Amino acid sequence: xxxxxxxxxxxxxxxxxxxxxxxxxxxxxxxxxxxxxxxxxxxxxxxxxxxxxxxxxxxxxxxxxxxxxxxxxxxxxxxxxxxxxxxxxxxxxxxxxxxxxxxxxxxxxxxxxxxxxxxxxxxxxxxxxxxxxxxxxxxxxxxxxxxxxxxxxxxxxxxxxxxxxxxxxxxxxxxxxxxxxxxxxxxxxxxxxxxxxxxxxxxxxxxxxxxxxxxxxxxxxxxxxxxxxxxxxxxxxxxxxxxxxxxxxxxxxxxxxxxxxxxxxxxxxxxxxxxxxxxxxxxxxxxxxxxxxxxxxxxxxxxxxxxxxxxxxxxxxxxxxxxxxxxxxxxxxxxxxxxxxxxxxxxxxxxxxxxxxxxxxxxxxxxxxxxxxxxxxxxxxxxxxxxxxx
Amino acid sequence: xxxxxxxxxxxxxxxxxxxxxxxxxxxxxxxxxxxxxxxxxxxxxxxxxxxxxxxxxxxxxxxxxxxxxxxxxxxxxxxxxxxxxxxxxxxxxxxxxxxxxxxxxxxxxxxxxxxxxxxxxxxxxxxxxxxxxxxxxxxxxxxxxxxxxxxxxxxxxxxxxxxxxxxxxxxxxxxxxxxxxxxxxxxxxxxxxxxxxxxxxxxxxxxxxxxxxxxxxxxxxxxxxxxxxxxxxxxxxxxxxxxxxxxxxxxxxxxxxxxxxxxxxxxxxxxxxxxxxxxxxxxxxxxxxxxxxxxxxxxxxxxxxxxx
Numbered sequence: 025x026x027x028x029x030x031x032x033x034x035x036x037x038x039x040x041x042x043x044x045x046x047x048x049x050x051x052x053x054x055x056x057x058x059x060x061x062x063x064x065x066x067x068x069x070x071x072x073x074x075x076x077x078x079x080x081x082x083x084x085x086x087x088x089x090x091x092x093x094x095x096x097x098x099x100x101x102x103x104x105x106x107x108x109x110x111x112x113x114x115x116x117x118x119x120x121x122x123x124x125x126x127x128x129x130x131x132x133x134x135x136x137x138x139x140x141x142x143x144x145x146x147x148x149x150x151x152x153x154x155x156x157x158x159x160x161x162x163x164x165x166x167x168x169x170x171x172x173x174x175x176x177x178x179x180x181x182x183x184x185x186x187x188x189x190x191x192x193x194x195x196x197x198x199x200x201x202x203x204x205x206x207x208x209x210x211x212x213x214x215x216x217x218x219x220x221x222x223x224x225x226x227x228x229x230x231x232x233x234x235x236x237x238x239x240x241x242x243x244x245x246x247x248x249x250x251x252x253x254x255x256x257x258x259x260x261x262x263x264x265x266x267x268x269x270x271x272x273x274x275x276x277x278x279x280x281x282x283x284x285x286x287x288x289x290x291x292x293x294x295x296x297x298x299x300x301x302x303x304x305x306x307x308x309x310x311x312x313x314x315x316x317x318x319x320x321x322x323x324x325x326x327x328x329x330x331x332x333x334x335x336x337x338x339x340x341x342x343x344x345x346x347x348x349x350x351x352x353x354x355x356x357x358x359x360x361x362x363x364x365x366x367x368x369x370x371x372x373x374x375x376x377x378x379x380x381x382x383x384x385x386x387x388x389x390x391x392x393x394x395x396x397x398x399x400x401x402x403x404x405x406x407x408x409x410x411x412x413x414x
Numbered sequence: 415x416x417x418x419x420x421x422x423x424x425x426x427x428x429x430x431x432x433x434x435x436x437x438x439x440x441x442x443x444x445x446x447x448x449x450x451x452x453x454x455x456x457x458x459x460x461x462x463x464x465x466x467x468x469x470x471x472x473x474x475x476x477x478x479x480x481x482x483x484x485x486x487x488x489x490x491x492x493x494x495x496x497x498x499x500x501x502x503x504x505x506x507x508x509x510x511x512x513x514x515x516x517x518x519x520x521x522x523x524x525x526x527x528x529x530x531x532x533x534x535x536x537x538x539x540x541x542x543x544x545x546x547x548x549x550x551x552x553x554x555x556x557x558x559x560x561x562x563x564x565x566x567x568x569x570x571x572x573x574x575x576x577x578x579x580x581x582x583x584x585x586x587x588x589x590x591x592x593x594x595x596x597x598x599x600x601x602x603x604x605x606x607x608x609x610x611x612x613x614x615x616x617x618x619x620x621x622x623x624x625x626x627x628x629x630x631x632x633x634x635x636x637x638x639x640x641x642x643x644x645x646x647x648x649x650x651x652x653x654x655x656x657x658x659x660x661x662x663x664x665x666x667x668x669x670x671x672x673x674x675x676x677x678x679x680x681x682x683x684x685x686x687x688x689x690x691x692x693x694x695x696x697x698x699x700x701x702x703x704x705x706x707x708x709x710x711x712x713x714x715x716x717x718x719x720x721x722x
Contacts, residue, residue: 083623103626116624120642129638130628175628 033059033094040089042075049075051239062209062216064230072239073219082106093182109176110185115168117160124156130179146178166197186218223263235259261400268397269309269356273301286356290332297390306393313361315387321378333382338375468695490696501676505659508598512606512655520610550668557587589671597665605654613647
């Protein structure tokens with residue numbers, strides 16, 4: 025479908041923004057989606073991700089900036105002249121046409137007469153060959169979703185835009201469709217730009233994820249990179265869960281930064297601090313809950329040296345099958361989350377027990393202390409805090 | 415498969431609950447009763463009475479008797495076929511005009527009116543607040559000889575074209591077919607706009623975006639998506655306009671002349687002036703049969719049986 029020597033298929037957004045009256049949906053942003061990649065725009069509702077997608081599709085006119093597809097500036101082109109197709113959140117299948125005609129719609133509009141073979145192949149690709157003569161309302165949600173994908177893909181667009189296409193499906197079907205879409209993308213090699221608010225979906229499917237917040241791109245990178253090296257608390261909280269400890273820089277020694285927090289000392293790799301640190305300054309030291317081990321205070325002596333440690337008391341524990349999630353109250357951070365794999369369970373680890381939290385110092389990341397540690401959390405406190413922050 | 419288990423609970427109900435259930439099941443029929451009675455007394459019975467009248471012979475003085483004189487139908491058709499033809503022609507022209515005027519307006523209300531939507535809808539219905547007769551009489555003034563409308567049409571040479579088509583007569587509009595068609599169009603326009611609006615309003619605006627995204631220009635989007643999806647409105651709108659327009663006599667009476675008489679006028683004259691009840695009844699039945707036939711054909715042809 026796409027030839028190997030064709031490198032001019034990148035989507036390039038330059039200084040693109042969208043304002044409605046006094047409200048700015050998207051602040052001027054630059055974004056490059058490499059050809060053939062699976063790119064996810066991730067963010068909570070209202071963060072501007074769908075508006076960005078619609079500007080690529082031509083359904084929304086940008087207030088400033090340009091949209092380029094390869095070498096072509098398409099900013100002024102109406103949607104029907106752009107080599108881009110969209111899978112809509114509501115699917116927007118034509119209710120008066122059967123599945124075959126829905127899929128053939130784009131081909132017919134471009135004046136292609138013999139569509140039968142192509143449509144048949146496309147329906148086979150999405151495993152709906154049997155349903156060709158049915159009307160959309162006779163299909164299940166998952167089948168309709170696949171028709172919507174087929175209807176867009178058959179045109180071999182330069183870019184396929186997916187606007188939360190899995191939002192209406194139940195969890196199990198959604199997981200299956202994620203793998204399905206990923207398979208199709210690998211098979212056809214078309215650039216996919218996928219908008220979603222589901223971080224797990226973005227991480228499963230995309231090669232590159234751009235996290236959006238308040239009309240801006242907070243950070244962009246591979247899922248693993250975003251998860252391991254978040255540059256803002258928003259990203260750290262939106263992708264998974266993070267614990268933050270407000271700490272003071274005690275000294276900088278070689279590749280490590282030594283922090284004072286809650287009466288103890290923590291080590292933070294200097295390479296994982298985005299901003300330059302100075303002795304006496306403050307940073308937010310973050311660590312993911314699954315990196316932390318939990319040891320009962322009586323066994324504190326068995327913890328290998330060199331690991332970061334924090335003492336605390338378990339306030340809550342919930343068993344969720346593969347792991348147990350603990351909430352630990354400690355002087356350094358009042359609600360420390362710890363996920364422990366259920367391999368060997370220590371029966372003493374119940375609410376009220378004094379424990380030592382410890383983790384490999386290399387798993388600590390540092391963030392600018394100027395921001396709210398609650399940005400991007402879904403809890404009401406987090407949302408409020410985030411709003412105050414904004 | 416689940417129906418069985420859902421159907422089970424009524425059977426397991428305790429015995430005293432049963433009579434209440436049966437009464438509950440009859441409630442819809444009780445509620446239907448007034449309507450059925452109304453239809454029986456004011457529609458079915460008069461229809462039977464008319465049917466019998468149409469096959470009677472006799473005179474006012476001697477009284478009428480049912481003699482199964484079906485020849486009345488042939489005579490009526492033979493004498494008044496031009497009026498029948500005219501009715502279909504005028505009603506058809508008015509329906510087409512209503513569609514041409516009403517569709518853009520309904521489209522505007524459904525997709526573009528925004529906060530003005532309700533106001534425009536009220537304006538569409540507003541004429542109903544005044545009497546049908548008064549409004550039709552007003553058209554007499556509007557189309558009066560030497561009036562501004564006729565003057566404008568004349569200076570634009572539109573009247574030359576319509577005169578050539580036989581719709582107007584020289585520099586007159588009043589008392590011509592055009593005046594009757596204008597009146598019909600005006601009076602039945604809301605019956606076209608409202609069903610059109612209802613079906614257009616149900617068309618999901620996102621389908622327009624989807625069509626645009628799939629390389630359809632705005633005109634193609636209209637032809638391939640909007641229009642097919644609004645067909646139920648087009649069909650019900652044209653029926654609601656054509657059927658009453660074909661039987662109308664007020665417009666032809668007030669705005670037309672003896673040359674523009676429609677079958678409604680003939681029926682009215684036969685019933686109320688000439689007092690030839692059998693012929694009037696026969697004409698009514700022929701009109702009814704003709705409309706039923708045309709409507710059935712139309713619905714079959716437009717392929718919207720399931721949408722109606």
